Amino acid sequence: MLQLTGPLGLSGAMADWDLVLTNARVATMRDDSAGYGALEEAAIAIADGKIAWLGPMNKLPGKEAQETRSIKDCWVTPALIDCHTHLVFGGDRAPEYEQRLQGVSYEQLAKSGGGILATVRATRDADIDTLYDNGLRRLRALAASGVATVEIKSGYGLTVASELKMLGVARNLGQASGLSVQTSLLAAHTVPPEYAGKADQYIDLIINEMLPEVVEHKLADAVDAYCETIAYDAPQVAKLFRAAQDQGLRVKLHADQLSDSGGAELAARFKALSADHIEYSNEAGIRAMAKAGTTAVLLPGAYLTLGETRQPPVLQLREHGVAIAIATDCNPGTSPLCSMPLAMALASRLFSMTPEECLAGATREAAKALGLAHDRGTIETGKRADLAIWDIEHPRDLSYWMGRAPLRQLLIEGLALS
Ligand code: NIG
Numbered sequence: 001m002l003q004l005t006g007p008l009g010l011s012g013a014m015a016d017w018d019l020v021l022t023n024a025r026v027a028t029m030r031d032d033s034a035g036y037g038a039l040e041e042a043a044i045a046i047a048d049g050k051i052a053w054l055g056p057m058n059k060l061p062g063k064e065a066q067e068t069r070s071i072k073d074c075w076v077t078p079a080l081i082d083c084h085t086h087l088v089f090g091g092d093r094a095p096e097y098e099q100r101l102q103g104v105s106y107e108q109l110a111k112s113g114g115g116i117l118a119t120v121r122a123t124r125d126a127d128i129d130t131l132y133d134n135g136l137r138r139l140r141a142l143a144a145s146g147v148a149t150v151e152i153k154s155g156y157g158l159t160v161a162s163e164l165k166m167l168g169v170a171r172n173l174g175q176a177s178g179l180s181v182q183t184s185l186l187a188a189h190t191v192p193p194e195y196a197g198k199a200d201q202y203i204d205l206i207i208n209e210m211l212p213e214v215v216e217h218k219l220a221d222a223v224d225a226y227c228e229t230i231a232y233d234a235p236q237v238a239k240l241f242r243a244a245q246d247q248g249l250r251v252k253l254h255a256d257q258l259s260d261s262g263g264a265e266l267a268a269r270f271k272a273l274s275a276d277h278i279e280y281s282n283e284a285g286i287r288a289m290a291k292a293g294t295t296a297v298l299l300p301g302a303y304l305t306l307g308e309t310r311q312p313p314v315l316q317l318r319e320h321g322v323a324i325a326i327a328t329d330c331n332p333g334t335s336p337l338c339s340m341p342l343a344m345a346l347a348s349r350l351f352s353m354t355p356e357e358c359l360a361g362a363t364r365e366a367a368k369a370l371g372l373a374h375d376r377g378t379i380e381t382g383k384r385a386d387l388a389i390w391d392i393e394h395p396r397d398l399s400y401w402m403g404r405a406p407l408r409q410l411l412i413e414g415l416a417l418s
Pocket residue numbers: 086115116119226254257302329331332333334335
């Protein structure tokens with residue numbers, strides 16, 4: 001069990017503030033400031049889980065604080081946000097990984113009943129406790145890498161009961177772990193074996209039977225789909241998205257991962273929160289995303305594991321002003337990755353992103369991909385006090401090191417996660 005601890009007592013009862021961090025070097029990552037939005041010799045005051053004051057130490061108002069902590073020589077960044085994971089699943093696919101090293105492709109495995117379907121079998125068979133325990137281990141690893149907010153998708157159940165089971169486990173993980181968990185219904189991840197050759201009927205099942213349950217029990221914050229030759233085509237996804245939006249849910253899309261399936265344009269047409277992967281997206285799609293305010297989520301772990309050579313169109317994304325987020329895509333098939341700083345390190349190397357873009361992609365832009373930019377992703381007064389305190393010389397170090405997350409402490413709504 002992960003635990004949140006902090007100074008005893010509530011602000012207001014005894015003191016104005018719960019916690020004040022002093023002697024801080026802060027990468028605020030504010031949208032309107034270059035150079036990481038850095039502040040040196042700064043203080044951050046926290047009350048009721050939110051940032052109550054931020055500024056130079058010599059301007060710190062003389063208010064009473066429950067606890068004051070000097071964090072000299074550390075950098076504070078917004079806590080990291082992993083905006084795309086599939087971290088609840090049964091079994092693993094390490095044997096397939098070995099086959100792929102021998103030259104068998106991801107598509108070949110998918111077509112012969114392996115790939116996502118192998119995890120579907122294992123997830124359907126897994127009981128809730130096993131899914132929960134294994135999910136918690138992966139969440140713990142992410143938290144140890146500085147992550148406070150995690151999105152978790154369903155998509156390895158593909159029946160009403162097992163998709164609900166996955167989302168229920170994800171919701172429980174959110175309640176018990178101390179991390180903030182956002183969930184997405186990804187029932188349109190692949191065509192379940194029972195519906196082989198009848199994908200349209202399965203889309204109807206999602207719309208008529210899964211969505212109403214998910215909405216009634218508030219099990220998902222968004223609906224995702226996989227638009228690809230080995231999954232669903234654009235008209236099928238569009239039908240699902242219309243139904244999701246009718247029920248008040250936001251949408252996001254696995255788009256153009258293996259081929260240009262018009263995914264970026266489709267996502268933009270529905271003003272999706274994000275279009276994810278997008279290695280094969282075309283420029284018209286990127287332009288449409290910019291216009292729609294759809295965030296690009298780049299997933300270097302999947303790119304690396306699939307041996308992909310086509311890079312996501314980073315230059316075009318920059319040119320058209322599309323927000324670029326980075327995520328782990330933590331999943332058993334294409335990205336068994338449980339560290340956001342490692343995802344940043346990979347994105348900088350594989351996609352030629354600057355360390356500043358990588359940190360923005362793991363904080364401010366990731367918040368946009370989840371529709372949560374109003375309350376997290378940057379260090380600003382009024383936002384959640386979700387802060388990562390790092391033993392680093394400079395924020396660029398987070399993308400420079402590989403496999404080392406020099407986290408001193410993670411605060412979630414002002415409380416230390418231990
Ligand atoms: O994001 N693209 C589809 N979904 C996952 C892979 C899931 C799996 O192979 O189990 C992805 O790469």
